[in-house]
Amino acid sequence: MIGGTIASQFASPDSVAEWIALARMLERRARLLADDRALASGAWNDAGFAVECAIKAVIMYRERLNRWPEKAEHPEYYDHNLKRLAALAGIAITPSHPIAAAFKVVFDWNRSQTYSYKAMPRAVARGMVEAAFGEEGVVPWLCLNCLPKP
Amino acid sequence: MAVPELSAEAVAAGREYYEALRTLGMHPEGVFWAYDEAADEQALILLTSLYDMVGPYEVSKLLIKAYNLSATPQDVSPFIVQVHGPTQDVAIAAADFCRNLKGLTLQTRIEGEAGWAEIKLGEPVKPWVDGERYLRPDPHFHIEGTALTLYVEGFIHIADKPLRVDQRKREWARFSSRVNALAA
Numbered sequence A: 001m002i003g004g005t006i007a008s009q010f011a012s013p014d015s016v017a018e019w020i021a022l023a024r025m026l027e028r029r030a031r032l033l034a035d036d037r038a039l040a041s042g043a044w045n046d047a048g049f050a051v052e053c054a055i056k057a058v059i060m061y062r063e064r065l066n067r068w069p070e071k072a073e074h075p076e077y078y079d080h081n082l083k084r085l086a087a088l089a090g091i092a093i094t095p096s097h098p099i100a101a102a103f104k105v106v107f108d109w110n111r112s113q114t115y116s117y118k119a120m121p122r123a124v125a126r127g128m129v130e131a132a133f134g135e136e137g138v139v140p141w142l143c144l145n146c147l148p149k150p
Numbered sequence B: 001m002a003v004p005e006l007s008a009e010a011v012a013a014g015r016e017y018y019e020a021l022r023t024l025g026m027h028p029e030g031v032f033w034a035y036d037e038a039a040d041e042q043a044l045i046l047l048t049s050l051y052d053m054v055g056p057y058e059v060s061k062l063l064i065k066a067y068n069l070s071a072t073p074q075d076v077s078p079f080i081v082q083v084h085g086p087t088q089d090v091a092i093a094a095a096d097f098c099r100n101l102k103g104l105t106l107q108t109r110i111e112g113e114a115g116w117a118e119i120k121l122g123e124p125v126k127p128w129v130d131g132e133r134y135l136r137p138d139p140h141f142h143i144e145g146t147a148l149t150l151y152v153e154g155f156i157h158i159a160d161k162p163l164r165v166d167q168r169k170r171e172w173a174r175f176s177s178r179v180n181a182l183a184a
Helices: A016-033 A040-062 A082-088 A098-108 A111-115 A122-133 A138-145 B009-021 B047-055 B056-068 B089-101 B165-183
Strands: B030-035 B041-048 B081-086 B105-109 B116-120 B126-129 B133-136 B141-142 B147-156
Touching: A016 A040, A016 A138, A040 A082, A040 A111, A040 A122, A040 A138, A040 B089, A040 B105, A040 B133, A040 B147, A082 A098, A098 A122, A098 A138, A098 B056, A111 A138, A122 B056, B009 B030, B009 B147, B041 B089, B047 B056, B047 B165, B056 B081, B105 B126, B133 B165
Parallel strands: B041 B081
Antiparallel strands: B030 B041, B030 B147, B105 B116, B126 B133, B141 B147
16 A cells, blocks of 8 residues: 555444444453463453453444544544543442443553553453453443443 | 642642551552543552452452542542552652652752752652742653653652561451451
8 A cells, every 4th residue: 555554444333333343352362461470461452452442432422423534533432541431431430330440450551551562461451451351340341231242 | 741739638648548547457569649641530540469360350340439438538539549569660669759759859940039949858848948949849650651740749658678478468367357347
């Protein structure tokens, strides 16, 4: 491709189902990495990114978008801060909400950790994976409460 | 991005939060206020080895439970408390800065005059009068490579060294049993 950007060479999710498919793929990878002493930080990164994908699926569903908008149309959607994205998706969680502890963990996720070359304790990665995908985790909760049944 | 002022109420609430955690049996390695540019909000940073030992989810469950039982100040929502383990980059950078804080000499501008004066960090941060001159230390410190800017006046606690493994285990047992006892 001449004159194109790197981003434009890859198909990014363009529907609720595609965002969720990407979230599921990241979940699988996060679960594999969480027990690896050297790669546990990858699980932490993937779990947070999966939550980002799930929230973006909720945004698409609630805003009735039939494609993921270009950045010029909705720059606020091009954000990795999960707290702000959740607010855009209309997800309001108070501390007394049963899912609050899981949301608190994922809200602390920070994409800049991706650049860290240091090993992460596996307990930290497992905790993030559990908060994101566990029985009372954020992604299952979003799928159950904020998205159409498959 | 301009760093918003940290209010005296926030500093007081942070201290109260730290004391509440100690009452509950948690002895954090660090508690201090920072401005998180990525989230565009002020955050109370909590450094604890428990994060590395039991993971963020278990720590989060107890912090939320303690808040909901009013065992921690209601002014400090658990969602503005950022928990980090001592091994995380942010924690290492912040802890290094904090540990050096008291011995660090800072050059600061004397208002109304051209020139700089040297003062020691750890001295009173609020403006003080020296003759007719007011000295104002820089109240912020940005940690390179992170979105965090620390408030010098917002330092509440920093430990000299991380807890040993046996200390962490005892701390977790104490903290979890006290919070769960409140809920019983």
